Amino acid sequence: MKILVTVAEVATVDDEFEIDGTEIADQYLNADLNEWDDYAIEEAVQLQEGGVADEVVTVTIGPEESEQTIRQALAKGADRAIRVWDESLEGVDLLDVRAKTEILKAVVAEEEPDLILSGVQTGDDSWMATGVSLAESLDFQWSAVVNDLDHDLEDGTASVRRELEGGVEELSEVDLPAVLTIQTGINEPRYASLRGIRQAQRKPLDAKTLDDIGVDAGVVDGSLELTDMYEPESESDATVWEGSAEETAGELAEMLREKGVTA
Amino acid sequence: MDFELTDEQKQLREEVRRFAENEIAPIAEEYDVEEKYPHEIIDKAADMGLLGPHIPIEYGGAGYGSLEVAMIVEELFAVDAGIGLSIISTSFGCESIMHFGTDEQKERFLEPVAAGEAITGAAISEPDTGSDVSSVSTQAEKDGDEWVINGNKMWITNGSIGDFFVVLCETNPDAEGRYNGFSQIVVESDRDGFEADKITGKLGIRASDTAELIFDDVRVPEENLIGTQDAAFMQQMQFFDETRTAVAAQGVGIAKGALRASLEYAQDREQFGRPISDFQAIQHKIADMATEAEAARNLTYKAAWKVDQGEDITKLASMAKEFASRIAVDAANEAVQIHGGAGYVNDFPVERFYRDAKITQIYEGTTEIQKNVIARELLGKGAF
């Protein structure tokens, strides 16, 4: 069985930052592997270690600078990586879900994986849509926000538990090939081992252009435009007390009383 | 000349930083206060393959050189020196086995260390033997096909939790010349007659285990002798370039941690209606700390790089060790000053850094000994 994991390098923001037009100024930004993808990689690597999967391949849409981040997945156990990038993607600051879907779909057509794992969302753009959109366009079954996966995968089905709104969970089965979007907490992602880091430098990381995978450059022209960026007003403040329950219960009671809550 | 790190080195540093911040930072204070050995972190470090990073790949290590080891040490010590030392010291003494051991000894001793199943120590110092290593008096006498060991070793890192120790013993008291007649012998802690007394009440690096070792007619097989009989003093000296460079990296790490904490606190803390980082007195402290840390890092990386090229760098290693340990003490001192009263209690890590930093000027050759070495190399004569 072959597993394809979609991974992305995302922008992370310092606690304090300033917005400049529709961007956050560079000095407040760092790059890291998308948190959800870390869980997806761990799940795939565990399936491989358990003898269920034979090969774990990662795919990303990103520039050459993202390779260091992408190698984290190789250091943690993925076998090889594909990185799609193209001149036409260079100036695009909002690559929409449709474009990502088209690009990933072309890679899936080449790789023919049995299972595709993606993160529920990316930490920066937070579309929460790419995995499901990809499944739809491939006509694959899918399950979103998966927080438990049975590693049997027997008879070509995956038994999953998924998180619904309000703390409700659903158990379901999906037929393979399928796309699962992986929720944080499904496992405990490992640190890349020192040997893993050494080996990762020698694992294949193939760079491909849109042309290489047969996708028209026009796909990057999205219908969405970023018009504004601002910090949302917080409507209420949370008060956090530090200390033991004995120490802080009185303070909580006091505050509730002040707010007019009476027994 | 190229100062750029490779992608692999950057990735290594990032991952160790992540490990230190997520796993060590939250518990460092507890282990310092309780002066207890961090077994749970050692297990996690073993999972990451972080133990014995310089052990060759064929024996289960990562086969990293001195430069990569320096980077690992720096990131660990920037968060906590006590736990950092606990992690990095699980393979203390193994350098001798790596360079002078037989294949059989390497398999027997190095593999369990790389796998995180055994912890080791280097036992050189004695109650009456510190800076003057040639005065070692622990005796090893041959009896049939066994060595019989008697004596005391002092200040031994991992002493009460270690599985085996590479012990510097006197094997030929009649040898000519003060540097001859010593041998390195591996002593397992489960041998009869072996005893370890944990030393408590340390100023800093309190998570790291330190003990006195007592050998009372301890018998080990003759196969436990490492390298050449009676020639261990020279064997031991060979690794000073490597081990002193690693202690230099400890200093760089502590300075980096002190700087990081100071930058954060200075921008947060307000007095006279503005962050204290607006005051030039504070800015200059921070500028000095950053400059000195960078200078120490470059000296350390250069020493490490040269060790990896196989060069003999006695003077450079001593310079790096002496300078980095000095600026670590200075940086920790200024970090407490920048924190004011808050720096005097353990709500912030700088109080711990201040206590931890001092050891880097003492072990692996004191500051005075490093300066003696540097001067001896410059003047071309014995300066002891």
Ligand SMILES: Cc1cc2nc3c(=O)[nH]c(=O)nc-3n(C[C@H](O)[C@H](O)[C@H](O)COP(=O)(O)OP(=O)(O)OC[C@H]3O[C@@H](n4cnc5c(N)ncnc54)[C@H](O)[C@@H]3O)c2cc1C
């Ligand atoms: C926490 C800790 C962990 C340690 N871990 C280990 C370990 O794992 N293995 C091990 O073998 N040892 C270990 N040591 C011992 C350490 O290496 C020694 O403490 C160190 O070498 C200094 O020796 P000493 O304490 O006997 O001091 P001394 O040699 O007695 O020195 C006292 C003072 O005299 C100065 N001095 C001595 N000789 C000269 C000279 N010729 N010129 C000028 N000044 C001089 C010294 O610089 C120092 O200031 C450890 C020590 C500590 C505190």
